[in-house]
Amino acid sequence: MSTLETLQDILSDEFNLTxxxxxxxxxxxxxxxxxxxxxxxxxxxEDRYRLAIRDDVPSDLTTVGDLxxxxxxxxxxxxxxxxxxxADRHAAP
Amino acid sequence: MPLREPRRVAVTGLGVVAxxxxxxxxxxxxxxxxxxxxxxxxxxxxEALRSPIGASADFRGDAHFxxxxxxxxxxxxxxxLVAAAQAVADANLNFGTENRDRxxxxxxxxxxxxxxxxxGYHIIYAERSDxxxxxxxxxxxxxxxxxxxxxxxxITGPNLTYSTACxxxxxxxxxxxxxxxxxxxxxxxxGGAEAPLTFGVLRAWEAMRTIATPDAQDPSASCRPFARNRxxxxxxxxxxxxxxEEWSHATARGARIHAQLTGYGLTTDAAHIxxxxxxxxxxxxxxxxxxxxxxxxxxxxxxxxxTATLQNDAVETAAIKEVFGARAYALPVSxxxxxxxxxxxxxGALEFVIAVASMERGIVPPTMHLELPDPAxxxxxxxxxxxxxxxxxxxxxxxxxxxGTNAVLIAEARD
Numbered sequence: 041m042s043t044l045e046t047l048q049d050i051l052s053d054e055f056n057l058t059x060x061x062x063x064x065x066x067x068x069x070x071x072x073x074x075x076x077x078x079x080x081x082x083x084x085x086e087d088r089y090r091l092a093i094r095d096d097v098p099s100d101l102t103t104v105g106d107l108x109x110x111x112x113x114x115x116x117x118x119x120x121x122x123x124x125x126x127a128d129r130h131a132a133p
Numbered sequence: 134m135p136l137r138e139p140r141r142v143a144v145t146g147l148g149v150v151a152x153x154x155x156x157x158x159x160x161x162x163x164x165x166x167x168x169x170x171x172x173x174x175x176x177x178x179x180e181a182l183r184s185p186i187g188a189s190a191d192f193r194g195d196a197h198f199x200x201x202x203x204x205x206x207x208x209x210x211x212x213x214l215v216a217a218a219q220a221v222a223d224a225n226l227n228f229g230t231e232n233r234d235r236x237x238x239x240x241x242x243x244x245x246x247x248x249x250x251x252x253g254y255h256i257i258y259a260e261r262s263d264x265x266x267x268x269x270x271x272x273x274x275x276x277x278x279x280x281x282x283x284x285x286x287x288i289t290g291p292n293l294t295y296s297t298a299c300x301x302x303x304x305x306x307x308x309x310x311x312x313x314x315x316x317x318x319x320x321x322x323x324g325g326a327e328a329p330l331t332f333g334v335l336r337a338w339e340a341m342r343t344i345a346t347p348d349a350q351d352p353s354a355s356c357r358p359f360a361r362n363r364x365x366x367x368x369x370x371x372x373x374x375x376x377x378e379e380w381s382h383a384t385a386r387g388a389r390i391h392a393q394l395t396g397y398g399l400t401t402d403a404a405h406i407x408x409x410x411x412x413x414x415x416x417x418x419x420x421x422x423x424x425x426x427x428x429x430x431x432x433x434x435x436x437x438x439x440t441a442t443l444q445n446d447a448v449e450t451a452a453i454k455e456v457f458g459a460r461a462y463a464l465p466v467s468x469x470x471x472x473x474x475x476x477x478x479x480x481g482a483l484e485f486v487i488a489v490a491s492m493e494r495g496i497v498p499p500t501m502h503l504e505l506p507d508p509a510x511x512x513x514x515x516x517x518x519x520x521x522x523x524x525x526x527x528x529x530x531x532x533x534x535x536x537g538t539n540a541v542l543i544a545e546a547r548d
């Protein structure tokens with residue numbers, strides 16, 4: 041499943057949207073996703089990809105396409121450094 | 134200044150999300166039937182509680198709000214919004230045509246977004262995770278419910294939250310009436326909301342040894358105000374709201390008026406953080422009578438604070454005797470907490486709604502589970518059975534609190 045399709049899954053569930061509206065050029069704000077929603081969305085993205093988003097979420101993520109590229113960049117970085125911890129840092133001790 | 138002059142306060146809308154009814158109609162039917170909403174709780178970790186009982190409301194947020202909105206609303210705000218919407222609909226108010234600078238919101242809550250707080254602590258301390266939800270501050274803050282109500286209706290006048298523990302709801306209603314009376318505003322949505330049925334909150338109340346021991350035969354009979362075998366209070370959840378309006382504002386738009394809010398008394402014990410005083414409670418009742426310009430003989434029913442703790446019920450009984458004298462014995466006094474439990478910051482608002490709705494319907498709701506009288510509690514508590522077909526002209530609702538803030542409201546029949 042492509043990153044876009046995964047985002048369509050998550051956003052359509054969490055924001056009561058049709059998958060069609062979650063298009064690459066759609067503005068996140070127009071979909072009802074504000075900056076705090078985006079932070080919460082990152083938890084879901086971490087779970088889905090077993091990613092650990094350690095860095096701050098860039099403030100210039102304005103469209104669905106920006107978010108897709110952000111996730112793809114993280115996935116690429118993770119595949120180069122497989123011992124980076126991933127989602128395991130959230131496991132209970 | 135008497136609330137009656139110069140600007141009178143009309144109660145034009147009522148709304149409730151309560152353990153024994155999600156509408157005023159259902160609530161009254163259950164009160165008359167003496168039906169209790171206290172039951173075994175179905176919450177995580179209940180097996181670790183001594184008293185895993187509570188008066189839960191039959192309320193699901195997802196039946197009222199879509200997913201994106203739900204994320205931003207603690208259960209306490211969900212219930213507040215639904216009860217406020219009922220009051221607005223009942224009053225037939227349209228804020229689109231009101232001068233919204235002259236409208237306000239006044240909410241009482243003791244613990245605010247307790248579920249969010251509990252969940253947040255679980256994430257950071259139990260799961261040792263850093264995934265605290267980004268909305269945690271906004272959903273748990275005590276004024277969240279009031280804020281959302283203001284945003285939903287575009288109400289741009291005062292937006293206030295009062296937190297005086299168990300009298301918060303009564304204070305919110307009384308202070309709202311004062312704002313109308315003073316001329317600052319013409320319309321107030323006022324009420325209380327509380328959602329305390331989470332493990333952390335229940336455990337904290339248990340630790341104070343104030344929670345009732347569950348009745349082994351019938352958990353719904355665990356809260357027994359004024360009874361010799363009372364063992365403490367039972368927590369409940371819910372929200373109750375009233376629409377208050379300046380009298381001529383209400384009549385000019387042809388609003389149906391449920392009652393006139395004429396009395397509000399507010400005193401503080403300034404004695405002990407939990408132990409109530411006869412003097413403080415009596416002074417609040419007297420202050421309410423004074424502000425209504427009423428003699429104590431005019432009051433036909435008192436909805437008592439009646440928590441079913443050993444302390445409160447004896448002290449409140451003594452305070453009522455001090456204010457009403459010999460007439461206290463002929464005055465119906467009931468604690469509806471025997472059925473809906475103690476809604477903490479919402480209690481005063483819910484019980485004021487009950488007092489008004491009872492007056493309108495000519496009913497006196499009972500104190501249930503009062504089979505064994507306590508010699509220290511010897512008033513007419515309307516035990517076990519509601520009275521119907523009664524003419525009530527003025528009703529009093531008592532709310533007393535940890536911290537010592539005593540608030541008493543009086544409503545009178547509209548004619």
